[in-house]
Amino acid sequence: xxxxxxxxxxxxxxxxxxxxxxxxxxxxxxxxxxxxxxxxxxxxxxxxxxxxxxxxxxxxxxxxxxxxxxxxxxxxxxxxxxxxxxxxxxxxxxxxxxxxxxxxxxxxxxxxxxxxxxxxxxxxxxxxxxxxxxxxxxxxxxxxxxxxxxxxxxxxxxxxxxxxxxxxxxxxxxxxxxxxxxxxxxxxxxxxxxxxxxxxxxxxxxxxxxxxxxxxxxxxxxxxxxxx
Ligand code: DX5
Ligand code: ZN
Numbered sequence: 093x094x095x096x097x098x099x100x101x102x103x104x105x106x107x108x109x110x111x112x113x114x115x116x117x118x119x120x121x122x123x124x125x126x127x128x129x130x131x132x133x134x135x136x137x138x139x140x141x142x143x144x145x146x147x148x149x150x151x152x153x154x155x156x157x158x159x160x161x162x163x164x165x166x167x168x169x170x171x172x173x174x175x176x177x178x179x180x181x182x183x184x185x186x187x188x189x190x191x192x193x194x195x196x197x198x199x200x201x202x203x204x205x206x207x208x209x210x211x212x213x214x215x216x217x218x219x220x221x222x223x224x225x226x227x228x229x230x231x232x233x234x235x236x237x238x239x240x241x242x243x244x245x246x247x248x249x250x251x252x253x254x255x256x257x258x259x260x261x262x263x264x265x266x267x268x269x270x271x272x273x274x275x276x277x278x279x280x281x282x283x284x285x286x287x288x289x290x291x292x293x294x295x296x297x298x299x300x301x302x303x304x305x306x307x308x309x310x311x312x313x314x315x316x317x318x319x320x
Contacts, residue, residue, distance in 0.1 A: 106291060106318045107133035109167050109277070111301035112158070113149065113248040120154070121161040127304070130311040131318075134165045134189070136279070136299045138248075139182075141172035144196050145246035152181035159186035167299075169218065169279065171245045172196065176204045183211035191216040191239045191277075194227050205234040216277070220244060221253045225262055236275065237297065238263050242290070243280030248301040252281030257293045264294025287317050 110132050115123035124135055137155055142148035155166055165188035172178055175192040182190050190213045197204050201217065208215030216237030217228050221244060232238065240260055243250040260276060267274045277297035278290050287298060298317055307313035 105273075105296050107275070107297045108314050108317050109134040109136040109297055109299045110304040110314070111136040111138055111169075111248065111279075111299050113138040114301035114305035117150070120158060123305075124158050124162045124164070126310065127314075128162045128164050131314045132164060132304075134167045134297070135162060136167045136169060136301075137187070138301075139168055139170050139172060139178075140246065144173045144193065145171045147246060152178070152185040152187075155182055155185035155187050165189060167191070167277075169239065169299075170196075176200060176207060179204065179207050179213075180211050183208070183213045187213055189214045189216065189237060191218045191237060193218045193220070193245070194223055195220055201228075202231050202234055205231055209234070216275075218245075218279075219259070221256050225259055225266075229266075232266070232274075237277050238274065239277040239279055239299075240295070241280055242278050242282070245280075250281050252283070252286050254286075257289065260290060260293035260295050282317070284313070284316050284320060288320050 110127050138149055140147050140149040167189040168182045168187035170192050173196050190208045192204050194217050205215050214236040216235045216239050218239040220241050240256055242252050242256045263276050275297050276295045278295040279299035282298055282300040283303045304313055
């Protein structure tokens with residue numbers, strides 16, 4: 093972690109956002125209640141439309157249902173084409189943070205980010221492993237969060253792509269140079285083995301699905317991901 097966060101206790105800055113993609117969808121309410129009781133800071137909701145990524149998961153009505161089972165902030169990761177058509181629905185359903193893919197927005201990215209803010213949610217842009225940070229330099233000022241994918245989107249349980257770490261370091265250098273402590277969220281393949289490296293690189297919001305849901309001690313795993 094770099095200079096800008098100095099002075100704060102490291103684990104106070106780290107937020108653990110388990111992804112419900114790995115939950116049993118037939119028991120989603122119980123799953124998010126358990127995540128909250130085990131110390132999660134946010135619920136990461138992977139929205140897939142079957143076009144931007146091959147599978148379909150759920151829409152805004154699942155967010156509304158999850159909203160009734162937890163007081164935690166809901167982080168809607170929109171892996172969808174034309175996200176501008178979805179933003180209002182997800183904000184009204186209770187998403188506190190809505191992130192949209194650089195690769196799905198074309199020239200409309202800034203307008204989509206403005207729309208998220210106008211709908212009262214925090215917003216962010218997502219970059220896939222093969223998308224350079226240069227592609228989002230001009231919209232970072234409109235983002236509350238930068239989400240850096242460490243797997244190609246579409247599935248849980250994939251292997252972490254080490255090659256994204258320099259991108260995390262570059263993003264943290266940019267925010268430090270601007271004197272802002274903006275959240276850098278990393279998503280995909282995070283385990284107890286690699287979480288230290290992603291935090292040292294400058295990520296402070298850790299998304300993890302498989303590692304948390306396959307754990308036989310969810311509270312310990314969430315604690316370890318935060319403190320390792
Ligand atoms: C993948 C999703 C990720 C994924 C994380 O498209 O965006 O949030 O569910 O799950 P793990 O931690 O299992 O890679
Ligand atoms: Zn995700």
